[in-house]
Amino acid sequence: MTAAAPARPVTARAFGLTPLPLLRLLRIELRRSTMPWLLPLIAALFWFDSYRPSTGMPPLYVLRTFWNMGQGHTIIDFGPFVAGAAAWTGSRDGRRRTADLVAGTARPRWAAQLAAWAAAAIWAVAAYLAFTGAMFAAYAGQGVRGQPPWWWAAAGAAAVAAFSAAGFAAGAYWPSRFAAPLAAFGGFLAMVMSSQTGFRDTTGWALILPTDSNGNFQPDSGLLYPWLPDLPIARIMLLAGITMAALGLTGVRVRGDGPRMRLLAAAVTAAGVAAAGTAVGLAGTARLSAHGIVIPALHDAASDRPFRYAPACGQAAGVPVCVNPAYRRWLPDVTAALGPVFGEVAGLPGAPARAIQVGAVYDSADGGGGQPMTIGGRPPVLLLPLGAFGLPGAPGTTDPFFAFQLRLFAVHAFTGAGAAAGTAAQRAVQAALLHGAGVPFARQPSLLSSGGLPSWAGAAGNGGSGVAQGPVYDAARRLAALPAAARHAWLAAHLAALRSGQLTLARLP
Amino acid sequence: MTAAGLQEPLPGAAPAPRAERRAAAALRLPWLYLVSRRVPAALGLLAGLAALLCSALHWHWAIAGGAAAQQFISLTIEAGAAAVIAVTTYGPFGEAERATGRWLPYLRLGTAAALAAIAYGALAAAAAGGLLPGGTLALLRNLAGSTGTGLLSAAALGGAFGWTGPLACLVVTEVALTGNPTTPWVWAARPPHDLGGAVCAALVFAAGTAAITLLGARDGGRASAPE
Numbered sequence: 110m111t112a113a114a115p116a117r118p119v120t121a122r123a124f125g126l127t128p129l130p131l132l133r134l135l136r137i138e139l140r141r142s143t144m145p146w147l148l149p150l151i152a153a154l155f156w157f158d159s160y161r162p163s164t165g166m167p168p169l170y171v172l173r174t175f176w177n178m179g180q181g182h183t184i185i186d187f188g189p190f191v192a193g194a195a196a197w198t199g200s201r202d203g204r205r206r207t208a209d210l211v212a213g214t215a216r217p218r219w220a221a222q223l224a225a226w227a228a229a230a231i232w233a234v235a236a237y238l239a240f241t242g243a244m245f246a247a248y249a250g251q252g253v254r255g256q257p258p259w260w261w262a263a264a265g266a267a268a269v270a271a272f273s274a275a276g277f278a279a280g281a282y283w284p285s286r287f288a289a290p291l292a293a294f295g296g297f298l299a300m301v302m303s304s305q306t307g308f309r310d311t312t313g314w315a316l317i318l319p320t321d322s323n324g325n326f327q328p329d330s331g332l333l334y335p336w337l338p339d340l341p342i343a344r345i346m347l348l349a350g351i352t353m354a355a356l357g358l359t360g361v362r363v364r365g366d367g368p369r370m371r372l373l374a375a376a377v378t379a380a381g382v383a384a385a386g387t388a389v390g391l392a393g394t395a396r397l398s399a400h401g402i403v404i405p406a407l408h409d410a411a412s413d414r415p416f417r418y419a420p421a422c423g424q425a426a427g428v429p430v431c432v433n434p435a436y437r438r439w440l441p442d443v444t445a446a447l448g449p450v451f452g453e454v455a456g457l458p459g460a461p462a463r464a465i466q467v468g469a470v471y472d473s474a475d476g477g478g479g480q481p482m483t484i485g486g487r488p489p490v491l492l493l494p495l496g497a498f499g500l501p502g503a504p505g506t507t508d509p510f511f512a513f514q515l516r517l518f519a520v521h522a523f524t525g526a527g528a529a530a531g532t533a534a535q536r537a538v539q540a541a542l543l544h545g546a547g548v549p550f551a552r553q554p555s556l557l558s559s560g561g562l563p564s565w566a567g568a569a570g571n572g573g574s575g576v577a578q579g580p581v582y583d584a585a586r587r588l589a590a591l592p593a594a595a596r597h598a599w600l601a602a603h604l605a606a607l608r609s610g611q612l613t614l615a616r617l618p
Numbered sequence: 619m620t621a622a623g624l625q626e627p628l629p630g631a632a633p634a635p636r637a638e639r640r641a642a643a644a645l646r647l648p649w650l651y652l653v654s655r656r657v658p659a660a661l662g663l664l665a666g667l668a669a670l671l672c673s674a675l676h677w678h679w680a681i682a683g684g685a686a687a688q689q690f691i692s693l694t695i696e697a698g699a700a701a702v703i704a705v706t707t708y709g710p711f712g713e714a715e716r717a718t719g720r721w722l723p724y725l726r727l728g729t730a731a732a733l734a735a736i737a738y739g740a741l742a743a744a745a746a747g748g749l750l751p752g753g754t755l756a757l758l759r760n761l762a763g764s765t766g767t768g769l770l771s772a773a774a775l776g777g778a779f780g781w782t783g784p785l786a787c788l789v790v791t792e793v794a795l796t797g798n799p800t801t802p803w804v805w806a807a808r809p810p811h812d813l814g815g816a817v818c819a820a821l822v823f824a825a826g827t828a829a830i831t832l833l834g835a836r837d838g839g840r841a842s843a844p845e
Contacts, residue, residue, distance in 0.1 A: 146775065150782055158793050185792070189785055197778060286656060286708050287663055290701040290781035297785065298694050301792070 130216060131224055138228035144194050148236050154186045155240050160247070167500045169435060170255035171330050173248055178261040181320030183241065184268045185300045191233040191269055192276030193293030198229050199277035199359070203284020212363075217370050219360035222281065226356060230273040237269045238262075254435035256331035260341035267348040268319045271355075272296055278355035282362065316340060316402060317347050317392035324397045328469035328496035332435050334415045337401035339408050340392070347388035353381030399470050415468065425464070426451040432466040432495060442501055443493070446512035449546035450519045457597065458604050459523065462488035469496035481528050481563070482518040491519060499561045506561070513556050516546045517566070525608030530565040533581055534612040538600070540577075540585035545596075550577040550586065584617040591618060651725045655706045657733070663702045664737050668744035671695045675748025689751030690795065693806055696757060697764045697788045699737040701781035704768025706733060707835040708777025716834070727831040734765050734823075756810035763787070763805050763819030769826030777835030 159177035166172040177183050199222070202208040212218055245257050276292040283291075303318035315321055330336045360366070360374025395404045400413060420431035425444040428451045432440055447464060454460040461484055470480050480497040484490070498514050499506030520542045524535040531539065544550050554577050558567040588596060599618055606612040652658070673679070674691045706729065709715060716722060738761050742754045750757060764784040771783030787806075794807040802814030809815075 143779075146779070147782065150786055154786055154789050158789055162793065162796075186789060190782065193779075193781060193785070285659065286705050286778055287659060287702060289778065290698065290705055290785075291663075293781055293785055294694060294698040294701060297788065298691070301690060301694070 131220060134216065134221060134224040135227055138225050139231065142225075142228045142232055143197055144191070144229045144232035144236075147190050147194050148232070151187060151190050151236065152240060155183065155244075158186050159183045160244050163244075164251075165504055167502045168248075168251055168253040168438075169332060169500075170248065170253055170257050171326055171328065171332060171496075172500075172503070173253055174258050174261070175322070175326050177244070178258055178265065179326040180322040181265075181268075181300065181304060183237070183265050184272075184319055185297070187233065187237055187265075187269050188272035188300060189293040189297040191229070192272040192279075192296040193289040194233075195226065195229045195273040195276035196280035196288040196292035198225050199280025200284035200286075200288045201225070201280075203281070204286065217366045218363045219366050219370055219374060222277075222359050222363065223356065226274060226277045226359075229277065230270050233269050233273050234266050237266050241265065254332070256336065258326075258331065258336050260336055260338045261325075264319070264341040264344045264348070267345045267352075271348040271351040274352040274355035278359050281359045312395070312397075314389050314393045316395050317343055317389050319344060319348065324402055324471055327399070327401045327471050328494075329433075330401055332416075332496065333433055333466075333468045334400045335412050337398075337403065337408075337412050339404040339412075340395065340402040342407050343388045343391045343395075343404055346391070347385050350381045350383070350385030350388060354378050354385065355381070357381055397471070399468060420465070426455065428461060428464060430464040430493075432493070436466065436495055439495070439500055442508065442511060443495070443515060446515035447491075447519055450516050450523075450542065453542050453545045454523055454600075457600055459484060459489050459608070461491035461519075461523075464491040464493050466495050467492045469494035469498075482522040484522045491522065510556070510559065510561075513548055514562070516543060516548060517557070517562070520546065525610075526565075528563070528565070532610050532612070533614040534584075534607055534617060535610070537581045537584040537588065537614060537617055538607060540582060541588040541596075544585065544589045550582060550589075553577055580614055584614050588617055647719075647721060648725060648728075651722075652729065654709060654711070655729060657706055657729060660702050660706045660733060661736065664699055664733070664740050667695050667699050667702070667737075668740035671741055671750075672744040672747060675745060675750060689756075689806075690792070692745075692751055692757075693760060693791060694788060696741065696760045697784040699741060700761060700764030700768045700784040703730065703733045703737060703765050704772045704780025704783065705777060706730075707769065707772040707780055707830055709835065709837060712837045722834065723831050726834060727827065730765075730769060730827055730830055734761065737761060737765075752810040756806075759810070759816050759819045760806045762823040766819070766822030766824070766826035769830040770822070772835040773826070773829040773833050774836060776837055780835065 159182045162182075163173045163176050166176070202211060208218075211221065214221070241262050248257075276289075276296070279292045279295075280288045300320050304320035304322060316323065316325075325340055327334075327337075354377075357374045357376070357378030357380075361371055361378060363370070363374070391404050391406055394406065395402050397403075398413075418434055421434045421437040421440055422429055422431040423440045423444040424430065425447040426449070428447070430440070430444050430447060432443065436443075451461065480494045482494065483492045485492065498518075499511065501508050501511045517539075520539050521531070523542070524531060524539050526532075526535045526539070530536065540550065540553060543553060548556065588599070591599065595618075600607075603612055603616070606616075671692060674695070679691055707726065719725075738758060741757055741761065745754065745757065752760075764787055767783035767787050768780045769783075771786075772780030775782060791804055791806045794804040799807045802808060802812065802818045805812075805815035805819040
């Protein structure tokens, strides 16, 4: 006869993970954590690297936050420092040679290590959220329009937690004073290489990298349509997986915690690896849509619905021009730029009766500037992807250049050239109309070869950076030299042939 | 009863020559200091960083962008070497060491200067086989400036956190490289022959060396420092 002991249920208490003592331990670790010492330095870098450069951008959240959140500068400012400080904490027992001493205490050593990590992570993530919140508050005070990229802020917080876990594990496995700098500089190099990989690999798994900025922000995200959460969710999954795997690894090597605890740690590690692997796999299925990166398994169709809004409208040569209210401050610039073009083409077949703003689409080859304006519908409507253009106030964009962009794209759409340079006749008519809209022939070649314009703008025949000479400009000058009524009549008679691409340069007057 | 005869050699043992004993005694203190600062491990890490630089130049690891962006990997490695030098200033003994060692400032100065020279030699040798952006002149300037910031941050925050200075410098340089900085204080973003940048880096190196020589790294004994 045996008295078999009843099987004990597997609970947190069985692992020594009761909450109250752990909370006490966490409180002690929070008080003695080294992380707060680094926060003033991180705050200064955050201001210098993440906030200050963004203030030079126009007051739209998508533009202000592309530098610091889209390109991951907030993570670069935080992550390496957090990894270094966490490595210092993780190496504590090894450096002080107290591992054997503390292995005999009542609490499992892994639980105590988790408390030390949690203290570092709480400080770091709380600081990240506080600094980001302060930055958004400053933006709000400056009248920045649109929705803040909350999902990207969450991904940044997850990245900070992952850095702390990875640094902590590095310190635990290599308890040396050099663990901290190596974790910090390794993290920094990884972030810099990650952002550069994004410039090279525009699709596939590379999109999962935390500072890969390729296509993650669409020009009108949070303005005309919601921020798509697909890619941030996948990144959070990856970063949570890294966090779990790193913390699990610290438990696997702890001495004196017993096989059950090590088994639990191994299971946590495996779960973390699985989560990270799944996230990488999901990123491999991502595709770029008009509203951002779509991952089919994570995509919610409700995120595709554009925002409803009451447009802000103005008049350009009698033609109504309507934009999203967030773009209201640029409405006078838009009407002033389009007015001369609408005046030139007024009364001609296909001349816009109205202009409305549509969502801009990022293009990995041409950036935002690759998107043309289009004219369609009855009566004809000029569709204006305003977010694709460099707005006045943005670095490298002046008011005259902004006006030139709008006039060029409107005339280009009117001639029917589409997303290409167009035929020689279309380029000649475009040059003549631009001249009539206030862009002299002599300035057109240099303006057309400016940065920020689509690749077709500087194509051969437009003159490049040279002078306005050649058969195209000769024909354009002849057309522009006609009296307004004669030019109008010629255009009315030949526009259909011009738009179909059948008109040759020789048939211009 | 006195202990006067305790230092006599054991009967039958050949007495060591006096000069040899003095030399051994003179070397013992620097050696113990170097070991306490983990200098042998630091030398290994510097060799590893040199190998990393050699690999980066040999296999043309590059960052997309202009000439400024392309020097970023080498800049990171140089700053990493400076961080290793700064972390060697961390001492575990605190007050006890300062109270008993009159040679301590000289040891600090000698160690920092020697490690900086060794780091420069190792990185320059590693770069000899490839095309280092800016050349060895820029390497000298950047390494000196980064080491200076590392030593300054060790004096301010503690030797264990001496790496924060070079890393912060690197982040600032990363931002500066995206523009066209005119200030010589971001020396790494200036051309190799820029006199202002070289002077600023030299000044920071001198300030860092002076601070670490005279004050030492901040530790728990001198003032409250992160532990």
